[in-house]
Amino acid sequence: ETGVTQSPTHLIKTRGQQVTLRCSSQSGHNTVSWYQQALGQGPQFIFQYYREEENGRGNFPPRFSGLQFPNYSSELNVNALELDDSALYLCASSLHPGELFFGEGSRLTVL
Amino acid sequence: GIQVEQSPPDLILQEGANSTLRCNFSDSVNNLQWFHQNPWGQLINLFYIPSGTKQNGRLSATTVATERYSLLYISSSQTTDSGVYFCAVDRREGGKLIFGQGTELSVKP
Numbered sequence: 001e002t003g004v005t006q007s008p009t010h011l012i013k014t015r016g017q018q019v020t021l022r023c024s025s026q027s028g029h030n031t032v033s034w035y036q037q038a039l040g041q042g043p044q045f046i047f048q049y050y051r052e053e054e055n056g057r058g059n060f061p062p063r064f065s066g067l068q069f070p071n072y073s074s075e076l077n078v079n080a081l082e083l084d085d086s087a088l089y090l091c092a093s094s095l096h097p098g099e100l101f102f103g104e105g106s107r108l109t110v111l
Numbered sequence: 112g113i114q115v116e117q118s119p120p121d122l123i124l125q126e127g128a129n130s131t132l133r134c135n136f137s138d139s140v141n142n143l144q145w146f147h148q149n150p151w152g153q154l155i156n157l158f159y160i161p162s163g164t165k166q167n168g169r170l171s172a173t174t175v176a177t178e179r180y181s182l183l184y185i186s187s188s189q190t191t192d193s194g195v196y197f198c199a200v201d202r203r204e205g206g207k208l209i210f211g212q213g214t215e216l217s218v219k220p
Contacts, residue, residue, distance in 0.1 A: 002156070033207065033208075035208075037152075041212065042197055042199075042210030042211055042212050042213055043154075043197075043199075043208075043210050044210075045207050045208065045209070048207060056207050058207070088152050090152075090154065092154075092208075098159075099142075099144065099156065099159040100144065100156075100208060101156060102146075102153065102154040102156075103153075104151065104152065104153045105152045105153065107152065
């Protein structure tokens with residue numbers, strides 16, 4: 001148990017739809033990072049939020065966006081879904097700087 | 112950007128055997144973590160080890176930062192050790208981990 005919870009655990013969407021994934025960070029952690037893991041690959045960094053501000057972004061288009069709330073929980077939003085967005089989405093929390101702890105992930109399938 | 116290479120990509124062991132997994136990285140780092148990903152996708156923290164040596168039960172890890180590599184040792188392997196092992200690094204210790212491609216370990220009874 002890492003204390004990081006994600007929802008939903010599984011979901012199916014169709015191309016063009018929008019999706020919101022949620023993450024509750026470990027108590028006391030002020031930083032949330034999101035990663036995308038395609039099948040057979042290592043996780044890829046999407047972006048990070050530190051004290052409600054975006055604090056770095058990987059090589060993902062603007063249709064991937066996020067929020068961090070005052071309680072440090074976070075959302076990942078993806079607009080105009082594409083088939084290649086099918087992946088496991090992982091949220092990690094940390095006390096900046098420091099060790100990252102991951103949630104169990106949200107598995108998204110785009111049809 | 113920084114490159115992370117893990118070897119071997121796949122490893123099959125008999126229960127009770129020992130193994131060494133390697134992680135090479137192309138630049139200096141301030142954070143290095145080893146994870147075990149279980150079949151359900153959860154990344155389980157094994158070690159936070161930007162330098163030095165740590166041990167936790169049957170597992171131990173060593174990072175030689177000056178030579179840009181880390182090793183994960185698994186002794187007396189068990190079937191529950193099966194899964195994918197990832198090494199991940201961050202140059203600035205800011206949480207923007209760069210992952211290797213992983214080593215898929217299968218331990219046979």
